[in-house]
Amino acid sequence: MARGRPPAYTREQVVDASIRLADADGLDAVTMRRVAAEIGAGAMSLYTYVPDREHLIDLMVDAVAGEPDLPALTGDWRADLFALVSAQRDLMHRHPWLPGALTGRGMAGRNMLGLLEHGLGAMEPTGLPGATRMALLGMFTGFVASYVTSELAGASTGEDQAAQIGSAVAGGDFPRLAAVVAEGGGPVLNFARVADWVINGLVRQAGDSPR
Amino acid sequence: MARGRPPAYTREQVVDASIRLADADGLDAVTMRRVAAEIGAGAMSLYTYVPDREHLIDLMVDAVAGEPDLPALTGDWRADLFALVSAQRDLMHRHPWLPGALTGRGMAGRNMLGLLEHGLGAMEPTGLPGATRMALLGMFTGFVASYVTSELAGASTGEDQAAQIGSAVAGGDFPRLAAVVAEGGGPVLNFARVADWVINGLVRQAGDSPR
């Protein structure tokens, strides 16, 4: 058994190196050559472990989806969903490329499906039908991605963008925007509060919904 | 006035050609050479009108953001927000690359700010503070992007992905997922209904929220 030259690396090594690169320098830094260099291999060797770059990114997504070990369900769907959503946010903080990678790349692997399974379980006490729970989970993930994206954007840039908004606002158009900007913006909205809005609001509405 | 050789093209021409390409073949098809060929120019001539590819995409986003002419505000924030959200959805249907392009690219130009201004106005009757309205608008756009993404994904792929899910589900793990799949999924949830959930749910919760 095990004929042929034995592999010098593993798929996991390749995926881990890719994740390390993406965490440090963004998804664009994940090039076949750089990933290979990271593990000390030749560029073409990666193709033994991964069919192409696109699948590599699928694997990266699914790998990080396996990171959080979610607490067991309590039966309180509010709390359970909040825990799930918080875990997703932590994940996206740890891997800022994740929101971008998620767009247009649906449910690749087992860890991703595990997250889905967990969410479906959390919403079981709501009594909502399966398709509805499914849709809501998509919304929740979209919400977290959107929230984290604005969190990260606010932290990093805000340089020339603030200038752009400022000058546009000063132009006299966008009076309401000007008012909001003048109002000071205040602290970024608390994630816990917004997550509560989303969870309570959406599930309540979904339950109230006719038909 | 107007010294030097006169421009043979316009920035608008460049941006429009890029949008046409992206609509037809996706964002990746927007390469400097292809865009240039589309308008009959040399590749390097584009750099007279646009600093680089990244800015080109910013301009594309802002250009399409100017497409919808939104109906005047009625004072009914539910209706006005629904109109806004529907317009955004139409936009993303017409330009399927938009959700992806939006990730990590915040509020580039005047049309984008105009959309923001409109949204702020629509929410004025809610009495919510400016920062809250701002945050909610971000959420709404995130939801629409997420909804449309899943709409488009469901329409196009579902080929090997369905097989992957099927085999994983057949494996015996993910019992709840299996139940939902067996349940038939049913028709995709109505956009109007989900949008209502989001708008009513979020605004209601934001209003109820303590402090």
Added chain:
DNA sequence: CCCTTTTCCGTACGTTGTACCAGAATACTA
């Protein structure tokens, strides 16, 4: 010891973004 199988990876090709610059086209100045 050779044969089959499997992995490794150097070389090479087509495509990308864009730096550089010579040439062309215009308006202003003398």
Added chain:
DNA sequence: TAGTATTCTGGTACAACGTACGGAAAAGGG
């Protein structure tokens, strides 16, 4: 009218990318 300053055009070139191809290397089975 001739020259000069200014601006736009686009060919050439380069580094970096994904990856097809194929020979070298390393293992087990005969």
